[in-house]
Amino acid sequence: MATFVLQRLSQALFVLLAAALASFVLLRYVGDPVNNMVGQAASLADREAMRHALGLDQPVILQFAQLLRDVATGDLGVSYRFGIPVSKLLMERLPATLELSVCAMLIATLLGVPLGVWTALHRHSVVSHIVLAASLIGVALPTFLIGIILILVFSVWLGWLPSFGRGTTVALGHSWTTGLLTVSGLKALVLPSLTLGLFQMTLIMRLVRAEMLEVLRTDYIKFARARGLPEATINYDHALRNTLIPVITVIGLQFGNIFAFSIVVETVFQWPGLGLLVIQSIQFADVPLLASYLVLIAMGFALINLAVDLLYVAIDPRVRADTMLARTAS
Amino acid sequence: MSRIRFLYLSLMLALVACEAQAKTFRYAYRVDPASLDPQALAETFTLSWLGQVYEPLVGRGKNLELVPALALKWEQPDPKIWRMYLRPNVKFHNGEPFTADDVVFSIGRMKAEGSDMGYTFSTVTAVRKIDDLTVDLVMDKPNPILPMQTTSSYIMSKSWAEANGAAKPASVKNKVENFATNNADGTGPFKISSRQVGVKTMLVPNEAWWGSKEHNLTEVAFTPIQSDATRVAALLSGEVDMVYPIPQQDVARVNATGKHSVLTGFELRTMFLNMDQKRDELLESNIKGKNPFKDKRVRQAIYQAIDMDAIRTRIMGGTSHVAGTMVAPGVNGYDAKLDVRLPFDPDASKKLLTEAGYPTGFEIGMDCPNDRYVNDEKICQAIVGMLARVGVKANLLAQTRTKYFEKILSRNTTFSLLGWQPLSYDAHSTLQDVINTPREKVGTYNVGSFSNPRIDQLTDMIETEIDPAKRQALISEALSIHKAEIGHIPLHQAGLAWGVRKGVSVVLRNDDSLELRWVKVED
Numbered sequence: 001m002a003t004f005v006l007q008r009l010s011q012a013l014f015v016l017l018a019a020a021l022a023s024f025v026l027l028r029y030v031g032d033p034v035n036n037m038v039g040q041a042a043s044l045a046d047r048e049a050m051r052h053a054l055g056l057d058q059p060v061i062l063q064f065a066q067l068l069r070d071v072a073t074g075d076l077g078v079s080y081r082f083g084i085p086v087s088k089l090l091m092e093r094l095p096a097t098l099e100l101s102v103c104a105m106l107i108a109t110l111l112g113v114p115l116g117v118w119t120a121l122h123r124h125s126v127v128s129h130i131v132l133a134a135s136l137i138g139v140a141l142p143t144f145l146i147g148i149i150l151i152l153v154f155s156v157w158l159g160w161l162p163s164f165g166r167g168t169t170v171a172l173g174h175s176w177t178t179g180l181l182t183v184s185g186l187k188a189l190v191l192p193s194l195t196l197g198l199f200q201m202t203l204i205m206r207l208v209r210a211e212m213l214e215v216l217r218t219d220y221i222k223f224a225r226a227r228g229l230p231e232a233t234i235n236y237d238h239a240l241r242n243t244l245i246p247v248i249t250v251i252g253l254q255f256g257n258i259f260a261f262s263i264v265v266e267t268v269f270q271w272p273g274l275g276l277l278v279i280q281s282i283q284f285a286d287v288p289l290l291a292s293y294l295v296l297i298a299m300g301f302a303l304i305n306l307a308v309d310l311l312y313v314a315i316d317p318r319v320r321a322d323t324m325l326a327r328t329a330s
Numbered sequence: 331m332s333r334i335r336f337l338y339l340s341l342m343l344a345l346v347a348c349e350a351q352a353k354t355f356r357y358a359y360r361v362d363p364a365s366l367d368p369q370a371l372a373e374t375f376t377l378s379w380l381g382q383v384y385e386p387l388v389g390r391g392k393n394l395e396l397v398p399a400l401a402l403k404w405e406q407p408d409p410k411i412w413r414m415y416l417r418p419n420v421k422f423h424n425g426e427p428f429t430a431d432d433v434v435f436s437i438g439r440m441k442a443e444g445s446d447m448g449y450t451f452s453t454v455t456a457v458r459k460i461d462d463l464t465v466d467l468v469m470d471k472p473n474p475i476l477p478m479q480t481t482s483s484y485i486m487s488k489s490w491a492e493a494n495g496a497a498k499p500a501s502v503k504n505k506v507e508n509f510a511t512n513n514a515d516g517t518g519p520f521k522i523s524s525r526q527v528g529v530k531t532m533l534v535p536n537e538a539w540w541g542s543k544e545h546n547l548t549e550v551a552f553t554p555i556q557s558d559a560t561r562v563a564a565l566l567s568g569e570v571d572m573v574y575p576i577p578q579q580d581v582a583r584v585n586a587t588g589k590h591s592v593l594t595g596f597e598l599r600t601m602f603l604n605m606d607q608k609r610d611e612l613l614e615s616n617i618k619g620k621n622p623f624k625d626k627r628v629r630q631a632i633y634q635a636i637d638m639d640a641i642r643t644r645i646m647g648g649t650s651h652v653a654g655t656m657v658a659p660g661v662n663g664y665d666a667k668l669d670v671r672l673p674f675d676p677d678a679s680k681k682l683l684t685e686a687g688y689p690t691g692f693e694i695g696m697d698c699p700n701d702r703y704v705n706d707e708k709i710c711q712a713i714v715g716m717l718a719r720v721g722v723k724a725n726l727l728a729q730t731r732t733k734y735f736e737k738i739l740s741r742n743t744t745f746s747l748l749g750w751q752p753l754s755y756d757a758h759s760t761l762q763d764v765i766n767t768p769r770e771k772v773g774t775y776n777v778g779s780f781s782n783p784r785i786d787q788l789t790d791m792i793e794t795e796i797d798p799a800k801r802q803a804l805i806s807e808a809l810s811i812h813k814a815e816i817g818h819i820p821l822h823q824a825g826l827a828w829g830v831r832k833g834v835s836v837v838l839r840n841d842d843s844l845e846l847r848w849v850k851v852e853d
Contacts, residue, residue, distance in 0.1 A: 031732025035739060039372025040763070041449035041753060043771040044739065082527060083365055083500045083511045092527070148559050155567040163563040164358075164555050165530070270555045272529040280361075280528070280556065283701060285732040 008309065012302035019298035020071070023291055024064050032056075033080050033285035054080075067291060077288035081281060086292045089277065091175050096166055097266070097273030099179060101258045103189055104197035109251060112201040116208025117240060120216065131205075138202035143261075147195040147268035154191060162188045164270035192269040196262055200254045207250055211243035244315055252308035256301045353851045354549040355834070357572040357844065358561055362528045362554040367510040368484035369445040369499045372753060377482040378843035379552075382533065383423075384484030384516035387414050387433065388477040392837050392848070394660060394755060396477055400428065400485055400517060409472035409796055412454075416463040420540050422487040423514075423521040430459040435488035435497075437467075444499040450483045450754075451476075472794045474801065478662060479754040490515040519543075519847040520550060528554060533846070545849050562829065565590060571834045571851065574844065576827040578647035578705070584829045593838040595826040596651040598658045599751035600760070601703060603713070603819040605629055606744050608779035614695025614725070614744040622692055623745075623778070629816040630672065631682035635720040636713055637674040638822055645708050649825025655809055656750075656760050658823045660840045663757025663805040668813055671820075679720045691721025697746035698726060699734040704824040710747050738777045746777060747821075755841065757805045761789045765812055780817035784808075 034051050042050075051057050055066060070077055076086035119128040138146075155163035167184030169177040179185025215221065216239055224234045266275035274293060281289045363379040364371045381389075389399030401414040420428040437457045440447040453476065456468040467476065491497050491510065500508035514522050519541060520533040533550040535543075553570065555561040558577045565573045566587060576584055581592050605623040606612055612621050622628045638652045651659070655668040683691060698710035707728040714724045724745060729737075738746050752759030766773040766789055767781040788808040795801040812818070826842055837848040 031730060031734075032736035033732065035735040036732060037371070039446045039449075039753070040750075040775065041372055042446065043774050045770065047739070078507065081364065083367075083370065084507050084527065088507075089527075148563075151560060151563045155569070156563050159567055162569055163567050164560050164569070165553060267557050268560055270553070270557065270560055272526070276556070277528065283730060283732070 005306070005310075008306045012299070012306070015302050016295055016298055020067070020291065020295050021064065023294035024067060025060070027285075027287050027290055028060060030282060030287075030290070031285045033287060036284050037080055071292075071295070076292045079281075079286055079289045081284045081286045081289070086289050089289065090274065090292060090296065092177075093272065093274045093277050095176050095178060096271060097259065097262055097275060100189070100192055100196060100265070100271060100273060101255065101262055103193035104258055104262075105200065105251070105255050107193055107197035108200035108204055108254070112204030113208050113247070115201075116205040117212055117235070119205070120209045120212035121235060123213070135202040135205055138198040143195060143199065143264045144268050146198060147191070147265060150191045150195060151268070160187075161191050163191075166272055192265050192271050195268070196258060196265045200258060203254065204247065204251065208243060208247055211246060212239060215239045215242050241315070245312060248311050248315065249308055252304050252311070256297075256304045259300055260297050352549070353547050354551060355547045355572070355846070355849050355851055356551040356553070356570040357574075358553045358555040358564060358570050359574055359844075360554065360556060360561070362531075365500070365511050366514045366522070366525070367496075367499055367508060368486065368516075369440050369447045370508075370511065372446040372449070372482075374751065374753070374842070377753075378841065380484060380514075380516075381482065381518065381843065382520045382846045383514050383518045383522060384486070385518045386481050386483050387416075387485065388481055390481050390755075390839075390841075392839060394839060394841060396481070400433075404477055406472075406796070410469045412467040412469075412473075412476050413460075414465045414467065416465065417540060418463055420517050421538050422490065422517055423536060424487070424490060425538075426487055426489055428485070428487070428517055429462045430465045431462075432485055432488045433457070433465045434459050435491070436483075436485045439486065439491070439497065439499060440483060442498050446499075447483055450480045472796055474794070474796045474798075475662070475754060475756050475758060478756050481755075482753065484516065486510070487515050519545075523549075541847070543847075545847050546851060547846065547849060550846055565829045565831065568831070571831045572828065572836060572844070572849075574826075574828040574842070575704075576829040578649055578825070578827065581647060581649070581827055589832050590829055591832065593826075593828045593830060593836070594649060595838050595840045596658065596660070596823045597704075597751065597826055598660055598755065598823070598841055599703075599749045600653050600656055600658050600823055601709070601747065601749045601821040602653075602656060602764075603632070603821065604738070604743070604746045604748055604776075604778035605632070605780075605818070606741075606778045607781070607817075612694060612744045613742060616693040617688075622686065622688060625686045626816060627682045627686040628688070629819070631679040631686070631720065632717065632722065633672055633816055633819045634675045634682070635679040635722070636716050636819065636821070638671060639674070640716075641709060641712050642822065645705050645712055646822070646825060649827065650822040651825070653820040653822050655813060656765065656818060656820050657752070657757045657809065661752055661755055661757055661760075663802060663809075665802075665806045665809060668806065668809050676716075676720050683720060683722075688721075691723065693723040693725065695744045696724040696726045697734060697738055697743045698728040699731045699747070700728040702731040702734070703747075703749050706747060709821070713747075739774075741777055741779070743777055748775065748777065750775060751841075757809065758789065758792050761785065761792065761805070761808055765789075765808075765817060778818065780812075780815075782811060782815060782817065785811055785817075 034047050038047060055063060079086050079089055082089060115131060119131055122128050151163045154161045165188060166179045167188035168182040169179045169185055170181045171177050179189060221234060221239060224238055262273060263275035263279050266273050267279050278293050363376040364373055368380050368384045385399045387399060387401040388404060389397050391397040400417055402417050403415050405413050407413055416430060422428060434457045437451050440451055453469045453473040454467045455470050458466040460466055494509040496508050496510035500511055519536055519539045521536045523532045523534045525531040531552045535547060555564055561573045562580045564570045576592055584590050584592050607623050609621055611619060642648060642650045642652055652671060654671040657664050698707055700707040710726055710728055714726050717724050737743055750760055750764050762772055764775045766786050768776050768779055785808045788804050792801055792804045795804060828838055830836055833853045835850045836844060
């Protein structure tokens with residue numbers, strides 16, 4: 001088991017290096033940060049001097065080597081835009097994004113799985129058809145539009161929920177802030193997490209439904225019925241459990257997606273998380289911050305994949321860590 | 331029983347009293363100030379926001395007129411000296427007194443490496459402390475507009491900056507956070523009580539402020555809200571009292587609620603088009619071996635092909651001010667006689683092109699930002715359509731500001747849209763940075779390299795002319811030569827729109843600066 005985890009982690013390291021290189025090369029194309037870092041009064045010579053001070057006039061390979069050296073020593077650099085160390089900025093913004101994505105994923109899972117099971121079991125009921133039709137909205141409408149509609153209805157018309165921000169937050173320990181402990185914080189969380197979770201919920205629901213329909217047709221379910229086992233045991237213990245492997249894979253990967261694609265939702269709701277920080281940094285061409293963010297996201301994906309692999313082992317007794325190892329080695 | 335009732339009553343009264351006293355003003359802008367360091371970035375919004383906390387020597391009033399701030403009065407005992415008489419009994423937010431030492435220190439800091447504000451005092455060669463409340467600013471040659479140039483040059487506390495290791499502005503070279511980036515100690519009417527970068531900043535009135543109090547606020551909450559739709563929604567849902575800017579398409583909707591109103595004005599920024607007049611062959615064109623823009627008839631043909639009234643009504647929602655000259659009304663040196671456009675006349679335009687030898691027109695590349703100015707990309711698209719009607723095919727490249735400025739400032743451009751707001755609110759800046767022949771520190775934004783020796787000469791004279799009437803005559807002469815030569819094509823000044831809840835009064839100043847000291851919250 002430990003070997004498996006170690007091997008996975010070393011693979012993740014290569015992924016990170018590749019991600020760092022790819023993001024670094026891409027960032028050459030977001031534009032010239034220097035023109036944002038000086039005011040309109042700066043002369044062309046001043047700008048050139050700053051470009052030189054930042055090392056932006058050096059060959060890309062040298063710049064990348066410098067970046068790797070800095071990262072290896074734990075120095076992510078200072079944000080061009082804020083003049084604050086990148087690590088501090090990312091840590092400040094991480095709690096907001098993490099709370100939002102976990103909430104969104106919880107909503108998606110806790111609603112998506114039961115709805116999927118129910119619509120599979122009651123295939124021909126009117127309610128099932130309505131739920132399935134309604135779920136198309138989640139797939140079809142773009143996230144920002146859903147967000148704006150929710151703001152219009154619940155903030156502007158009804159005045160129940162805030163349209164922007166995170167409400168009042170409470171500091172937990174040194175660097176973590178949470179909005180989960182105050183009423184305004186919880187209220188602020190509702191609309192963004194619904195918006196973010198809606199698409200994933202639809203996806204999970206449809207997947208669970210399809211898998212359930214598949215499993216319910218298999219022989220062992222028929223045998224279980226023939227043995228006279230209670231319906232609930234058959235549906236939830238035998239059938240649902242066997243649908244979970246693909247579902248967990250999707251939930252895991254979708255969590256990574258939610259984390260990375262919270263950019264849109266965070267912009268619409270002015271949610272002070274990583275996504276908002278990144279979208280502003282792209283407009284500014286804040287290279288140190290963007291590079292660190294992209295590597296962080298790559299790291300997140302690698303860790304989630306590892307967690308998903310470990311969950312397989314827990315859920316499916318046929319999958320053993322050694323067989324996983326053999327599979328990844330081959 | 332009566333005692334309980336009494337307690338209850340007094341509690342209610344206390345609550346009502348609290349309610350009546352607490353006047354929190356909540357407002358939102360598109361972005362957060364880039365830094366709290368007043369010398370980190372010379373950017374209009376950051377400087378205007380910091381003006382609530384820090385103060386200059388000479389400030390600006392409700393109509394942008396010069397008013398005493400930290401200097402009570404200023405005079406020129408000699409054309410090469412500006413003498414500043416400082417306001418006595420002023421205290422920084424941390425309680426330390428303000429003296430001439432702070433002025434000497436702050437100007438030094440502005441001129442230090444890493445500062446973006448050095449240009450404001452660039453003509454000043456020495457700062458002399460005469461006594462604790464008098465400072466002489468010494469120059470090599472007369473600079474009549476120094477007080478105007480320095481209305482955003484804020485004074486910091488010497489002892490505070492030195493005690494916190496912020497005696498020099500943050501520089502990209504030393505990769506550490508500067509204390510002044512996220513902390514402030516000014517003399518202004520408001521002080522920062524808490525700040526989360528990019529999220530929320532709380533301010534409270536500075537009770538020890540020297541000025542007479544015109545506001546009635548007890549607390550201020552500032553939030554950046556980037557998305558236009560969300561910013562408007564926050565105002566309409568009552569979560570904030572004031573937001574700016576309101577996008578043009580939402581102005582009518584905000585006015586229609588009956589609970590909000592939109593204040594409007596015109597930007598001090600003039601939008602215009604650059605044409606490459608330097609290269610012998612244009613970079614992006616099908617005309618080889620010559621540069622059509624070197625021919626004034628071609629420049630005029632482009633000018634007269636553009637219908638600015640249509641852009642005003644169709645794109646700018648009727649809020650823009652159509653421009654005939656390169657400086658906006660409200661900028662010192664503006665001449666209303668020059669602010670008349672050549673008539674929109676596609677037939678004349680075609681005739682001019684034929685005379686110039688391009689009867690079938692030609693093809694050029696066009697650069698435009700899509701996230702820098704109000705409706706920038708839409709304006710460019712409209713211009714492309716209008717030029718097509720006279721046979722000029724412009725291939726539009728609209729891109730994000732970082733890419734756009736990278737391209738045009740390296741002069742790899744043929745035809746582009748740009749805007750200029752003089753930070754000194756004086757026409758000299760437009761002449762020097764946009765119209766003068768590009769050379770060292772001059773003409774940085776003259777990306778089409780328009781060049782006229784007489785204008786260059788006039789600009790130097792304007793820089794040192796002390797007599798206001800003579801100076802205005804020189805500015806008008808320079809601007810009218812530029813207008814006759816069609817060095818650039820002026821377009822318009824965009825409209826300003828601030829959304830305010832009923833019961834809140836603010837003063838809209840045409841430099842788009844919200845001054846908290848004039849805000850009143852009635853209910």
